[in-house]
Amino acid sequence: MVEAKRPVDVAVGILLRPNGDVLLGQRPDGKPYAGYWEFPGGKVEPGEDILAALKREFVEELGIEVISAEEWCGVEYVYPHAHVRLHFFISREWRGEPQSLEGQAFAWQGQVAVTPLLPATIPLLEWLDQLRYARQAVNQSVEGPL
């Protein structure tokens, strides 16, 4: 009997600036889906806490220290190369400016315009817009003239 492959846990971080911009990175050569854009992160190691994995990946890939992050949502996706369970975190508090430590490109984006994006990440953009801009619209209407 062929046993189904267990999903691989992946910790993914969305750095959210006060103006709503988020940080994306481009997958470097040599990885599956090289050239595709994603939110930074990577695989959780056996026995590792997911938030600890997120912090480790941000140091390794971008030289950024994530000070705090809250788990936001989860997505499972089956690629030809892997079955992944993505744990998306939102962070508003970090230290340092992103550096391209793995030779990858990165970009701060308001409306996300970089393409192509990893397929499992595409639905996130709509949810992210609701989180970023629906709240701003409410704030604007509260702060508008009476």
Ligand SMILES: Nc1nc2c([nH]c(=O)n2[C@@H]2O[C@H](COP(=O)(O)OP(=O)(O)OP(=O)(O)O)[C@@H](O)[C@H]2O)c(=O)[nH]1
């Ligand atoms: N970081 C990240 N990974 C994602 C996203 N969306 C998505 O499907 N993934 C998938 O999650 C997995 C992450 O694995 P990775 O290869 O980047 O992990 P890693 O840095 O630990 O790689 P390594 O195998 O070189 O150690 C990949 O299969 C990737 O396709 C995303 O938005 N960000």
